Amino acid sequence: MSIGWYLAVSAFIFAIGAGGVMVKRNPLVILLCLELMLNAANLALIAFSRMHGTDDGQVFALIVMVVAACEVTVGLGIIVAMYRRRVPVDVDELRELQG
């Protein structure tokens, strides 16, 4: 199977993720979409790794997974904290950092 197909799938998933991040307002969903994007990248990495016949890409993918796990943990923690404090869980409402 040519590498092109893998990349096409990867790009498709990435696009879905990116679109979700841009469209959705619930942080929980945004986190999910981010996860999609990361996994799309993982797919591409592993595909390249296969193509070159080295393990480097797989190592990267593993690291990305670890980072993703951390990120989700922190992100979920923040969201839970927001629920507890009764802060509106909507990224459009959360704009204290505006200039």
Next chain:
Amino acid sequence: MTIHLSLILWLPAVAGALALLGRRAAGWVAFAGSLLALAYSVLLLADFDAGSGALQYVTDETWIEQLGIHYKLGVDGLNVALILLTTFGFTACTLWAALSREYPAQFFMWMGLAHSSVLGALVAQDLILFVLFFDLMLVPFFFLTGIWGGPDRRQAILKLFIYTLVGSLLMLAAAVAIGINSGSSLDGTTFVLSELDRVVLPEGTQRWIFLCFAAAFLIKMPAFPFHGWMPDGYRNMPLPVLAVFSAVLSKVAAYGFLRVVTPLLPDATADFQMLILLIALASILYGSAMAFTTTETRLILGYSSVAQLGFITLGVFSLDDDGAQGAILQSVNHGLVVIPAFFIVGLLAARAGGSSDLRDMGGTAFRAPVLAGLFLVVALATLAMPGSSNFVGEFLILFGVFESKIVIAIVAFTGVVLASVYMLRMFIRSMHNRVGTGVDPRDIKLVDAVVLVPLVLVIIALSLYPQVLLDKGEETVPGKVQAAHQAAEGEAVAGR
């Protein structure tokens, strides 16, 4: 005798760090560190061989080989007196702060770091090392002012920081440019000053490098019209910090001219001699005029520093033996008088209900004869009364200028007259006339005398025998302006 410069250099910083552990005794730990450094630098002065023009007590380690940066320290006639001034000034101000019991351990940590960084800038014999220490000086003062300063400290320190940082950046660029440009003539890039000294850069390159350095130093001094940070800074710094800032830091800038600019960039120095002389002259006149109109005592001293630094710059850029010698002597003199002057301002403010404004003072002399007497000595020394060491410095400076640019010398003499106006005005309006409302005239306590009396005694001793410092510089200092002097002379010949 072997003297390890690194020891003097780092001792105050280490003592400062130890002071953090000291809690209650923090001030005394820091003071002990400064005192040791002072004792060591007195030893250095005694051991220093005035007859040799070479660098002494050299420490030379390669630091960053790829860039040719060395950790090179050394002492010669140019910096030996200033090292002593620094250790003395910091010791006095640390003692003052320790005795006042107003400051916590962290304060003394920063004082120690400031002390070390100033010493570093003075003993560094590598251009990058110099720049590094020059910028490091700013950090402790950021915290010292930002935490313990007056009501407008935030704004003041921001102004100071931005002003000097701009200068520092220009200087860094200039320093790198010197190293890179000289590297092609030497075997590989180096920043060691003695190596750089052997290369003469093309005049065009020299010019812009000169302007960058000059901007950095003139801001630090400060010279007119780069003194925008000064009024706010002087109003808001805690007094012991301000005293040491005014006494020591500004001198590093004057020293920088003689250490880096005049020997490495002789042609540009000759080209821009007139410009800098005019800036210095403007500083003298403007500083004096401001000093005799403002009523805030801190600012009177601040503007008088602008004027005095103008004289020092005048001495450097007379490009004359006498002028350079006078500039170094005057740097020490001004440092020595400004510390007790600020101390007295503190004492006066304590007697005038916390205000350091002249309008709230008056008539203190009768109940406080000792304070009045000490203030009188300091005031007369500040106005460079003949018989004081300040006069000897000013005499040499003005003669240097007299020989090279006679008109500027004659105009500069107005500054001498104006100095007597503003210092006497300050003395009379705080000590004489009727007792101000809300003034509590009482004499100084023993605690204050412990700081003030030694300072005044040192002023008197140096006045009786300024030769001790002049001897040290005799072999080295004139050499620093020689190349530039020749360049200026050559130009004069070509101009005819």
Next chain:
Amino acid sequence: MTSVKTFAWLTLLLPLAGCIVNALGYRVLRGKLPGYVGTAVLFGSFVSAVLMLFSLQDLAEEERHVRAVAWDVMATTGFDGELALLVDPLSVFMTVTITLVSSLIHLYSVAYMGGDRGYARFFSYLNFFVFSMLLLILAGNFLFLIVGWAFVGAASYLLISFWYRRETATAAGIKAFVINVLGDVGLVLGTFFIFKGTGTLDYLGSFEKAAEISQGDVTAGCILLLVGAFAKSAQIPLHTWLADAMEGPTPVSALIHAATMVTAGVYLIARMWPLFEQSASAAAVGAIVGCLTLFVSATIGLVVTDLKRIIAYSTMSQIGYMVMAVSSGAYVAGIFHFYTHAFFKALLFMAAGSVIAAMAGVQNIDKMRGFRGAMPFTFICFVLGGLSLAGVPPFAGFFSKDEVLAYVADRGDWHVALVVVGYVTAFITAVYTFRMIFRVFFGEPSPEARELEGGHLHHADVPRNPVTGEEEDTDVGFPGPEHHIAEQELPMRIAMGVLALAAIAAGWLQIPNVTEALDHFLEPTFAESRFHEELHPSDALTFGGLAIGALCGIAGIAVAYLIWVRRPEIAVRMRERFAPLHTLFVNKWYADEALDRLVVRPAAWFGRFAQQTFERIVVNGLFVGGPVALVRAGSAAVRSRQSGFLRAYAALMVLGLAGVVLWLLLLG
């Protein structure tokens, strides 16, 4: 040789020691002890000075230039600044005169200042002043000349504003100090010009090389030295501080304006004669300014009503004679006049102090009358001093003034015009001196004098500043209740008595065709001068001058007697007749106003401009405000992009990324 040096150092350092002891011991020394300490060291200094004179006389004539060097002070890069003294006949003569008069003034002050609360401080300052003056006189090089010069200025400032709660006193003090600093600057610049030509700061060295200095440099140098001399000696146009300096206690006036400070300029010119003889134009400037001053200040003395100020203007006038003399080559005559003047002027000030004390601090002669009976001793002293000042034979001032005029006349040319002015002024001098005497001591006794005749001193109910009428702040001592001692204390009588004798007899040191003691004594200093041989007034000139001088003096006294004793209405008529002239004189020829317009106001304006306009607009506006505004505007523009919308950021990021990728693709 060594003994000369030892005595020189001793003479110089004794007053300094007294100053330090009095300053440090202000709490320990009780009662009048500080006064006695101060006076004792001064007498010690005087004795030492006399011994120095004798040991100098023991040396051979050509060896009478002794240099005593202590240590290097500024020996670097071609300078030879040593702490050095030069002892030669000129400096010794000055030293002896100064220490003698100063110790008498100290003695007088022991009583006069007895009630003041700053007693120890006063003597400390007084000792310091004398130390400074001796340093000025004995200095062996330009550097220490300048040091002494400035110390004198500082000491005079301290003494003039001694009663520092009076704003008039502190203002007078700062005025004196600043004008003196102006003089210092002249001196320093002059020294630069001389040093440039000679390469040495030492007197003897630079005098030897005086001929090597270029003409322009020596003229510029000498004129600048003259600026220094004018400032110290209160010559036009730097004279305005002197009248104000009368704010100081009376012994201070006696000290500063009789024997010491104001004569420094005369000494300077006499000391620098080898330089001035190189530059005829500089010497001419000195002579003309001296002549101008002696006339102008005499005219002011004629109309001023403040007792001390009359004497002060007469001092300016007499110093004018001296400056004119030494600038015209009549060095010995100038020094001779300095010496007699020291005695009779100190005497006049002391006597005036006595009167002022009896008036409870009031100095206006309009309010004084008839003190003759109340204070006979003071009256006699005042008259003796006045006769000497007026130049009546055979008093001291008679011989010295006429020697000055005879020698100047012998120069010929335009110098004769100066001499004519000198004689006219001698007449005016006699008039204003006796105007003072007749108005204070003659006539119907004033209430104060009556009170004193009854054996009681007058006390003001509320002490007021005589200048402004403001109520005094008596905290610092003035004018304490027991302050007014008039002439009743013994130390004052001794001091005045000795000076009175000197005012009679001091002139007999040098009487034409009888004795030339001073000429011989000073010969080693001036032997090589061009004018030493050249100037020898003929007998006709000398005795003709003496006769004219005596005539002027006696005529002046007669006129004064006529106007102020016999027919007081003449004074009023004269004032009306010459109203414009009177206004001019009373306003002191508008010198203060001119100085104010030309110097003080522009400087103040510049300061205000810098403070209020330039600092605000250029420094804070352009240099601080400019960059700040720039940064503010820039950040404001960027800040509006920071919407805070997370999704917008994400979209931007994606777009940007896509852009980069596209660019790479297209490029590839």
